[in-house]
Amino acid sequence: MYAFVYGSLRKNEQNHHFLEGASLISEQAWTSGELYSGSSYYPLLIKNEASLAYGELYEIDEGMLQQLDRLEGYREKDPDSLFKRETSAVHTQQKSYSAYVYYYPHPPEGKPVLHRDWKVEQLLKKESYYYFAFGSCMDQERFYKSGVQNLFQKIEGGAELQGYHLGFSYHRADGGRADIIERSGDSVEGVVYNITGKALDYLFRREGVTNQVYRPVVVEVTLHNGPVVEALSFTVIHKKENLTPPLHYAREIHRGGRYYLSKNYMERLEQRLQHELPVNEFTKYLQQME
CATH class of the missing domain: 3.10.490.10 (Gamma-glutamyl cyclotransferase-like)
Structure with a gap:
C-alpha cells in the first residue's frame, strides 16, 4: 500500500x-x-x-x-x-x-x-538558504549582465544530488534546457550558493516560475566538502523528451561547472553533449578550452 x-x-x-x-x-x-x-x-x-x-x-x-x-x-x-x-x-x-x-x-x-x-514555503521563510544550481546558473556570466552578481557571491562549492538524472526536458526554439528528473541510481552534480530573497526574485524571473515553466523544489544535496544540506532548486513542470541544448547554453553549463564538479561527472557531461545530445561545435569549444 x-x-x-x-x-x-x-x-x-x-x-x-x-x-x-x-x-x-x-x-x-x-x-x-x-x-x-x-x-x-x-x-x-x-x-x-x-x-x-x-x-x-x-x-x-x-x-x-x-x-x-x-x-x-x-x-x-x-x-x-x-x-x-x-x-x-x-x-x-x-x-x-x-x-x-x-x-x-x-x-x-x-x-x-x-x-x-509546503517544504518550499517553509524554506523561503528563512533569511537565507542554499540554492542548488545544476544548469546555466552555475555560470556567472548572466549574473553580471543582469547586474545581480553581488547576490551570488557566497558559493559553498560543488554538490551531488542523488536519485536524479540531468535531463534537457524544457524545449525552447533553439533547443533544450536543463532539468532534474527523478531516477534511482543516478545523480546530478551542481553548484551550491547561499542566497537571500533578493536573489530569489531574479531566479524566479529567469526560471519562468510565474509562467509555470519551472517550479521551485527543496532537495537534499551532499556538498563535496562533506555536509548534507537542504537546498532550493528548480524542476520543469511539463517535461518533454530530451532535446539537444544550443551551444551557448551548453557552454554556460560546462564553464560554470568545471571548477566545482567532479572530474568524472564533467567527463560524462562532455560525452553526452558530444554524442547522446550532440551540440553543434561543442567539440570545437572544448578544444579551445584546453
Whole structure:
C-alpha cells in the first residue's frame, strides 16, 4: 500500500520518523487538492480537483498506516475526525499510483501554500538558504549582465544530488534546457550558493516560475566538502523528451561547472553533449578550452 504525505511527515520534517522503514517512491509526487497553511505547525490539504499539491509518495505497511491514522486524528466513520483518509490517484514522473491521502474535511484555515509545496514555503521563510544550481546558473556570466552578481557571491562549492538524472526536458526554439528528473541510481552534480530573497526574485524571473515553466523544489544535496544540506532548486513542470541544448547554453553549463564538479561527472557531461545530445561545435569549444 502507498501513502502520499505533504507536510510534517515529509523528509527531514518533524513527524517523518513515523515513516521509518517505509520505501520512498518519489519525493516529487503530486495529487489533486489545495494546500493551506493551517493554524498549527502542519498544512491542510483541501479537496479541489482544479488544483495540485506536491509531496512525497511512500510504500508503507499496515502498522505504519495505523500510526498515520492516529497522528492525523482519523477515525473511520467519525464525521468529527480531524483528517479524512481517502484513496486517491497520486502521480510521479514515471507512473501513477492509488495511494492513501489525508484530506482536511473542514473549512480551510490559513492561506494557500505558496507554489503548492509546503517544504518550499517553509524554506523561503528563512533569511537565507542554499540554492542548488545544476544548469546555466552555475555560470556567472548572466549574473553580471543582469547586474545581480553581488547576490551570488557566497558559493559553498560543488554538490551531488542523488536519485536524479540531468535531463534537457524544457524545449525552447533553439533547443533544450536543463532539468532534474527523478531516477534511482543516478545523480546530478551542481553548484551550491547561499542566497537571500533578493536573489530569489531574479531566479524566479529567469526560471519562468510565474509562467509555470519551472517550479521551485527543496532537495537534499551532499556538498563535496562533506555536509548534507537542504537546498532550493528548480524542476520543469511539463517535461518533454530530451532535446539537444544550443551551444551557448551548453557552454554556460560546462564553464560554470568545471571548477566545482567532479572530474568524472564533467567527463560524462562532455560525452553526452558530444554524442547522446550532440551540440553543434561543442567539440570545437572544448578544444579551445584546453
